[in-house]
Amino acid sequence: MELTLHYARFRMFFVCCVVTLSVISFQCEENVPTDEINSIGLSGRSYLAISGNAMLDSIFSEDFSVEIWVRADTSLPDSQRAILMIGNELGGTEIGFFQGDSDSSRINFVVDEQTLGGFYPTSLDWRERNFHQVCLTRQETRVRFYFDGQEIASSTLAGLDINVGLSNLLIGGAYRSAGSNAGARNFWTGLIDEVRLWGRCLGSDEVQFHQNHPDKLYEHFSDSLSVPPVGIWRFNESHDDYIPDEAGNGNSAWIRGLTSSVYWSNSGSD
Numbered sequence: 245m246e247l248t249l250h251y252a253r254f255r256m257f258f259v260c261c262v263v264t265l266s267v268i269s270f271q272c273e274e275n276v277p278t279d280e281i282n283s284i285g286l287s288g289r290s291y292l293a294i295s296g297n298a299m300l301d302s303i304f305s306e307d308f309s310v311e312i313w314v315r316a317d318t319s320l321p322d323s324q325r326a327i328l329m330i331g332n333e334l335g336g337t338e339i340g341f342f343q344g345d346s347d348s349s350r351i352n353f354v355v356d357e358q359t360l361g362g363f364y365p366t367s368l369d370w371r372e373r374n375f376h377q378v379c380l381t382r383q384e385t386r387v388r389f390y391f392d393g394q395e396i397a398s399s400t401l402a403g404l405d406i407n408v409g410l411s412n413l414l415i416g417g418a419y420r421s422a423g424s425n426a427g428a429r430n431f432w433t434g435l436i437d438e439v440r441l442w443g444r445c446l447g448s449d450e451v452q453f454h455q456n457h458p459d460k461l462y463e464h465f466s467d468s469l470s471v472p473p474v475g476i477w478r479f480n481e482s483h484d485d486y487i488p489d490e491a492g493n494g495n496s497a498w499i500r501g502l503t504s505s506v507y508w509s510n511s512g513s514d
Contacts (some may be wrong), residue, residue, distance in 0.1 A: 282480060282513075288432070291326075291432065294495050295496075298440035299495070301410070304406045307384065308381070309382070324345045327379075328340070328416075332407055332409065333411060334423070337357055338407070339354065340352075341380070343370060348431070349365075351378065353380065355387050355401065361397070362501045365394070374421055377390070377513070379451050385404040386492045391453075393454070393456065395426075396450075415498070416432035417431050437458070438459075438476070439493075441473055477490070
């Protein structure tokens with residue numbers, strides 16, 4: 245009995261040491277010089293929220309594209325971790341990107357409250373600490389999913405009606421309760437380099453170009469491809485409260501949850 249008690253105490257001590265070391269390792273990039281910041285780090289206790297408004301509702305009700313560059317940590321999630329999500333005023337999910345739960349090689353997409361399957365891109369292993377580009381485009385009733393510049397799936401959704409109303413756009417979190425903007429959870433654990441929102445459907449050549457040149461949005465673009473995004477959040481500077489929308493439309497991304505768990509990193513997608 246005494247041996248069992250000592251063993252149990254040893255196990256508890258060992259687990260506490262591992263967790264402490266993991267937190268120290270995960271937060272070690274907090275003091276990155278300001279001019280070297282490339283991404284924001286979320287450690288599973290915070291997320292970003294862009295307040296719902298008529299402009300976002302209008303963008304998502306028509307043709308659009310949304311891109312995000314993310315890097316997961318090395319842990320294996322026991323639930324879907326949210327990369328990006330926007331719901332509706334009834335608590336449903338209109339658009340969602342999720343890291344597959346208990347699977348290091350899957351990504352899940354949700355569009356218009358329909359889960360369109362879990363996908364297994366050949367380049368994906370969340371544990372390898374690589375940045376990945378995730379992109380969704382819509383052209384009328386056709387949606388296309390891209391991963392690292394490559395189209396991995398497409399679908400025509402009859403009666404497609406994305407109606408977000410005044411729902412918030414979340415980065416690194418998802419709402420999981422009935423009602424509008426309620427019950428944030430499924431928080432991201434890892435880095436986010438950049439988020440871009442377009443009021444049009446990007447072509448496959450543009451998506452591939454963005455993957456190849458993630459930090460050269462306008463450089464090298466021809467005039468026909470240089471239509472600016474309607475929302476862009478770069479995470480190249482540290483902020484205590486919100487990340488400004490560099491597209492100039494006032495859609496700031498507010499830090500929510502445990503704000504002290506947010507950190508800044510010099511790691512980036514390029």
